[in-house]
Amino acid sequence: MAELVADVRDDLLPGGESDFELTNDVAVDLVIDADRDQLYRVIGNIARNAAEAGARSLHVSVQQNGKGVHIDMRDDGPGLAPRALENLFQPFDGSAKAGGTGLGLAIAGELMRNHGGGLELMETGASGTCFRATLPPA
Secondary structure, three states: OOHHHHHHHHHHHHHHHHOOEEEEOOOOOOOOOOHHHHHHHHHHHHHHHHHHOOOOOOEEEEEEOOOOEEEEEOOOOOOOOOOHHHHOOOOOOOOOOOOOOOOOHHHHHHHHOOHOEEEEEEEEEOOEEEEEEEEEOO
16 A cells, blocks of 8 residues: 555656655555555545645555544645535536546545445645545455
8 A cells, every 4th residue: 555655656746846745654564455546546636636726745644443444635735615615526516626627536436435435525624635535344
């Protein structure tokens, strides 16, 4: 899992040419039973949204226990706009930016549901936004 998060960081920030930082706080030996490409897309969509919204960083952490897996993705951006909150996971309606499709979160949520888990907004405000992707116990 740590390698997957590192791959998202490397692909989104090639050569470190961005002011955006993705912090990987995932145990090196943590293995999760899920489709790697789909998890990559979930984390990548959240990271891309955070950067586009003006966040300077995204912190990714994972907790695993008997109830399943929690992947927390917390940014330091300005928080979600009220319009975005109204239709957060709805395709074509959830975008907060002009010209956005609103597909990033809709796709991420669907991918997590296909794994038997989900994606939820934990908090948003002036100090940032946190999404939690969940997976059931293996």
